[in-house]
Amino acid sequence: MMKLIYRDKEWELAHGMTIRDAIIKIGLNPEAVLPLRQGKLISEDNIGQENDVITLIAVVSGG
Amino acid sequence: MLKCRKCGQPAVINMRHHRLALCETHFLDWVPARVQHTIEHFQMFRPDERVLVAVSGGKDSLALWDILTRLGYQTEGVYINLGIADGGYSQLSQSKVEQFAASRGGLRYQVVDVQETYGWSVPALARHRRRGHKTCSLCGLIKRHIMNRIAYEGGFSAIATGHNLDDEAAVLMQNTLHWETGYLGRQSPVLPATHPRLARKVKPLCLLYERETAAYALVRGIDYIYDECPYSVGATTLFYKELLNQLESRSVAAKQNFYLTFLKAKEEGLVKFVEPAEVELSTCERCGQPTSAQGLCAFCRLWEPERQTAPENGSELPAAGDVDG
Numbered sequence: 001m002m003k004l005i006y007r008d009k010e011w012e013l014a015h016g017m018t019i020r021d022a023i024i025k026i027g028l029n030p031e032a033v034l035p036l037r038q039g040k041l042i043s044e045d046n047i048g049q050e051n052d053v054i055t056l057i058a059v060v061s062g063g
Numbered sequence: 064m065l066k067c068r069k070c071g072q073p074a075v076i077n078m079r080h081h082r083l084a085l086c087e088t089h090f091l092d093w094v095p096a097r098v099q100h101t102i103e104h105f106q107m108f109r110p111d112e113r114v115l116v117a118v119s120g121g122k123d124s125l126a127l128w129d130i131l132t133r134l135g136y137q138t139e140g141v142y143i144n145l146g147i148a149d150g151g152y153s154q155l156s157q158s159k160v161e162q163f164a165a166s167r168g169g170l171r172y173q174v175v176d177v178q179e180t181y182g183w184s185v186p187a188l189a190r191h192r193r194r195g196h197k198t199c200s201l202c203g204l205i206k207r208h209i210m211n212r213i214a215y216e217g218g219f220s221a222i223a224t225g226h227n228l229d230d231e232a233a234v235l236m237q238n239t240l241h242w243e244t245g246y247l248g249r250q251s252p253v254l255p256a257t258h259p260r261l262a263r264k265v266k267p268l269c270l271l272y273e274r275e276t277a278a279y280a281l282v283r284g285i286d287y288i289y290d291e292c293p294y295s296v297g298a299t300t301l302f303y304k305e306l307l308n309q310l311e312s313r314s315v316a317a318k319q320n321f322y323l324t325f326l327k328a329k330e331e332g333l334v335k336f337v338e339p340a341e342v343e344l345s346t347c348e349r350c351g352q353p354t355s356a357q358g359l360c361a362f363c364r365l366w367e368p369e370r371q372t373a374p375e376n377g378s379e380l381p382a383a384g385d386v387d388g
Contacts, residue, residue, distance in 0.1 A: 029312055031312050032308050034281065041087070043065045043074045045065040045074075045084075059274045059277045060301065061121065061122060061277070061287070
């Protein structure tokens with residue numbers, strides 16, 4: 001399993017799919033978020049690994 | 064794993080609309096190069112000109128300041144504290160600007176506190192006036208006036224703002240759906256100075272997706288204000304950005320094509336918008352800034368009722384004869 005975190009919400013999903021597909025699966029638009037793994041930006045084309053914790057940052061913010 | 068096109072290392076970003084995936088290092092090279100191209104293509108400013116960067120503490124304006132500094136341009140920041148108390152928004156935004164400037168070896172910037180300078184915060188003024196002025200339109204008017212004043216006093220050639228391609232495409236969509244031909248005619252990466260007291264307005268990030276400016280800020284370790292302005296909740300621009308992102312996810316490069324084909328069509332004269340009759344600008348009797356109205360400019364008229372009822376906490380409303388307003 002892998003975990004996705006966005007704002008104050010968390011989702012547990014089966015690993016083995018791309019982060020992009022996982023983002024779509026939880027109902028978000030991949031254009032509107034950036035995925036971080038251990039605080040580092042990663043491409044959404046990466047495959048989610050077992051025990052991955054992916055934090056999603058909203059692209060629109062501030063200003 | 065997706066690889067960087069330049070070096071084969073793992074990519075941190077895949078920019079589908081450019082068919083370009085890059086690693087951290089090459090993305091941090093690519094962004095300033097893209098901005099440099101934008102500055103040159105639209106003839107925004109030259110290296111010998113001084114540029115005032117309007118910084119809000121958000122990712123776009125801080126990324127812009129960072130990029131222009133890396134490119135070697137002569138910049139100075141200006142932060143306008145609007146006095147938005149909800150969640151400590153303005154104070155937090157200001158602290159982000161201060162921290163950023165300090166972390167880059169003490170970049171030069173000015174802070175203009177609206178409440179300290181004029182006696183009222185923007186939300187308080189909006190509440191007080193009630194009629195006719197919403198907080199966001201007041202905010203825009205006040206920021207434009209202050210930026211023009213600071214640019215004039217400091218002898219800056221251009222005022223640079225952090226508008227990205229998503230901002231521009233959202234405004235374009237909104238104006239197109241409403242056939243706002245006046246706004247469409249004026250929408251441009253560069254607004255030339257139309258008066259000796261007005262600086263050029265430029266948008267050097269207008270060819271970068273918002274996703275790219277956010278990624279740049281993250282990778283560069285820029286600590287920006289993550290929360291949106293409390294008054295922007297439900298703003299129509301955010302709605303149009305969502306719509307455009309839905310289009311983008313179905314049709315790669317939709318946002319870019321929408322905006323760039325508009326600019327190209329205008330440049331090549333394929334679309335023409337009737338220019339409003341040229342208005343002769345006069346000088347505001349109070350602050351000296353150019354205005355299309357007779358007597359007082361919109362900014363000075365805004366404060367006029369408050370001149371009689373200003374609170375006692377150090378109001379410095381523009382006085383007759385003030386050059387700066």
